[in-house]
Amino acid sequence: MDLGVERKISPDTGTDVNLKRRGVDMGPSALRMAGLSEQLRHLGHTVIDMEVGAANGDSGKRPAQIIDIPIETAETLAAQGNIDHRDAIADACNKLCRTVEDCLSHGEFPLVLGGDHAMAIGTVAGIANHCRQTNQKLGVLWVDAHADINTPQSSKSQNVHGMPVAVIIGQGDLRLTSVGGNFPKLDPECLVYIGLRDVEHESEWQKNHPGQKPNTEEMSEVDRLKALGLHGDSETRSFTMSKVDELGISEVISRSLEHMQKIGVTYLHVSFDLDSVDPIYAPGVGTPVPGGLTNREAHSIMEAIALSPIFKSLEIAEVNPILDERNKSAELAVDLIASSMGKKIL
Numbered sequence: 001m002d003l004g005v006e007r008k009i010s011p012d013t014g015t016d017v018n019l020k021r022r023g024v025d026m027g028p029s030a031l032r033m034a035g036l037s038e039q040l041r042h043l044g045h046t047v048i049d050m051e052v053g054a055a056n057g058d059s060g061k062r063p064a065q066i067i068d069i070p071i072e073t074a075e076t077l078a079a080q081g082n083i084d085h086r087d088a089i090a091d092a093c094n095k096l097c098r099t100v101e102d103c104l105s106h107g108e109f110p111l112v113l114g115g116d117h118a119m120a121i122g123t124v125a126g127i128a129n130h131c132r133q134t135n136q137k138l139g140v141l142w143v144d145a146h147a148d149i150n151t152p153q154s155s156k157s158q159n160v161h162g163m164p165v166a167v168i169i170g171q172g173d174l175r176l177t178s179v180g181g182n183f184p185k186l187d188p189e190c191l192v193y194i195g196l197r198d199v200e201h202e203s204e205w206q207k208n209h210p211g212q213k214p215n216t217e218e219m220s221e222v223d224r225l226k227a228l229g230l231h232g233d234s235e236t237r238s239f240t241m242s243k244v245d246e247l248g249i250s251e252v253i254s255r256s257l258e259h260m261q262k263i264g265v266t267y268l269h270v271s272f273d274l275d276s277v278d279p280i281y282a283p284g285v286g287t288p289v290p291g292g293l294t295n296r297e298a299h300s301i302m303e304a305i306a307l308s309p310i311f312k313s314l315e316i317a318e319v320n321p322i323l324d325e326r327n328k329s330a331e332l333a334v335d336l337i338a339s340s341m342g343k344k345i346l
């Protein structure tokens with residue numbers, strides 16, 4: 001990666017609309033406190049923090065923009081008697097979509113900080129629009145403990161942070177699938193998972209309809225992954241933690257990137273849920289699951305994508321300072337971002 005390329009650090013989504021998960025809305029602040037901008041400037045990048053505006057940036061090439069993407073908190077929505085958060089999420093994601101598209105149209109690198117992983121609905125929509133306009137083929141590397149591929153019919157919790165992958169391939173609530181335009185944002189063939197270890201085997205619909213055959217949106221996460229060729233046995237597109245154990249992380253990442261290359265992907269977006277990392281190293285996440293990536297395995301992924309010429313945007317999701325131990329997880333997240341931006345040991 002050419003470190004001379006101007007990169008922009010933006011925008012910030014503090015999405016959190018689930019009462020039980022208070023804290024992820026503070027994720028971006030924790031990353032800033034852990035020295036994100038300083039690290040990236042040290043690596044030679046131009047940084048414009050779109051929450052605080054360009055006053056803290058050193059580019060000056062564009063007028064200052066203050067772009068914080070707020071979302072109504074769960075408390076506000078509850079006070080308004082609004083129990084369905086999807087309008088608020090769709091609204092925030094539409095704003096995020098436009099901001100990401102704007103960054104890309106200026107040749108900048110969007111680094112999106114969160115926040116609830118529902119934010120990926122907006123990030124990927126903005127990228128998909130940009131790819132359409134510039135005739136690029138989009139691939140997404142989803143690094144996560146969870147498949148995040150539930151639909152309203154399959155999900156027990158109804159949490160939107162469990163649905164973004166389904167939404168970006170065009171399945172789910174129309175308010176969400178139509179963010180940034182009513183078309184599927186990603187061809188499922190261009191999706192690769194790393195880090196999976198908590199995937200649902202039975203959908204809520206199946207539980208309520210024993211013996212009946214579910215349709216596409218009613219099936220469980222595991223069945224949906226199978227239908228899309230993303231089952232755990234896939235040797236090129238779906239790397240569970242068992243596969244990481246079996247093959248080793250460097251083989252996993254090289255197969256992932258080879259797949260993208262083979263199918264002609266020219267724009268790679270990495271959606272990194274911090275819960276992919278083992279809670280020993282990253283306890284401050286929304287939904288911790290034991291048995292995750294080690295600190296070094298996570299760095300290996302970032303170091304490898306840093307060298308990939310098609311890597312063009314990154315989002316870091318689910319950083320939750322309330323559950324963190326002395327900002328340890330946010331500090332790890334900042335180190336991981338630095339690795340993806342060219343930081344090397346030697």
Ligand SMILES: [Mn+2]
Pocket residue numbers: 117144146148161273317
């Ligand atoms: Mn996730």
